Amino acid sequence: MQLRFATNLPIEQYIQREAWRGVELDQCPLHPEGGCKIARHGTYSRKFPDGAKIARWYCRKGCTTFSKLPDCLSSRLPGTLIEVETVINQIESASSQEAAADNIRLDISLPSVLRWMRRRLFPIRLTLILLIELLPSLPDNCKPNFSSFRSALGIEFVLPHLRMLASPYLDILPPPLGFGPRPKAHKSKKNHFQHKTGTDPP
Numbered sequence: 001m002q003l004r005f006a007t008n009l010p011i012e013q014y015i016q017r018e019a020w021r022g023v024e025l026d027q028c029p030l031h032p033e034g035g036c037k038i039a040r041h042g043t044y045s046r047k048f049p050d051g052a053k054i055a056r057w058y059c060r061k062g063c064t065t066f067s068k069l070p071d072c073l074s075s076r077l078p079g080t081l082i083e084v085e086t087v088i089n090q091i092e093s094a095s096s097q098e099a100a101a102d103n104i105r106l107d108i109s110l111p112s113v114l115r116w117m118r119r120r121l122f123p124i125r126l127t128l129i130l131l132i133e134l135l136p137s138l139p140d141n142c143k144p145n146f147s148s149f150r151s152a153l154g155i156e157f158v159l160p161h162l163r164m165l166a167s168p169y170l171d172i173l174p175p176p177l178g179f180g181p182r183p184k185a186h187k188s189k190k191n192h193f194q195h196k197t198g199t200d201p202p
C-alpha cells in the first residue's frame, strides 16, 4: 500500500540526503489501535531516477507492505511529478498531440510516443476533473488543464503542490498523482476527455 511522505525536498536533495532513512510511520494504517508489531522492512529502489529509494514497512498481522512515496515522485510511473507535468505542458502548448510527439521522445516510433504521452495525459486529465469537484478552494471557472490550475494556484509546478492539497483523496485518485487504481482503458478514450464526472444527464 502506497502512503505519502510529505516533503518539499526536490528529488536531487531527496537522493543526496538519503531522506528515505529518516521517514517515520507513526502507526499501522490497518491497525491504528496498535499491537500488530508493524516493522521497518528496508527499502526498494526506483528505476528512475537512479539512486532514489523508498522506505518500506511490513505488517505481519495484515500481511501488508507499506511504502512512503515522497511528494516529488510519480506514483506507478517512472520519474518525478515535475517531469510528467513538463511533458503535459509541452502537449498543452502544441498544436496537436502528433506535433508535441515530434519534440518529446525521439528514441521511439510515433505510435509508441503517442501511447507514452496518453499514459500520462489521460490519468492527469481525469485527476484534474476530479479535483475541481473535490477541492472547494479552486475557483468555479477552473478548467482541467495545467495552465488553468497554474493561474488558480499561483505556482509554477502544479502536481507536487496538488499531492499536498489533495492528500485526503490520494487513495481514490489515479496515478501518477494519486495512489488509487489506474483508470480502466475504454474503447473510446475520447469520451473520457469530453465527459464531466457526475451522474448521467437525463
Ligand SMILES: [Zn+2]
Residues within 6 Å of the ligand: 028, 029, 030, 031, 036, 037, 038, 059, 060, 061, 062
Ligand atoms: Zn498492522
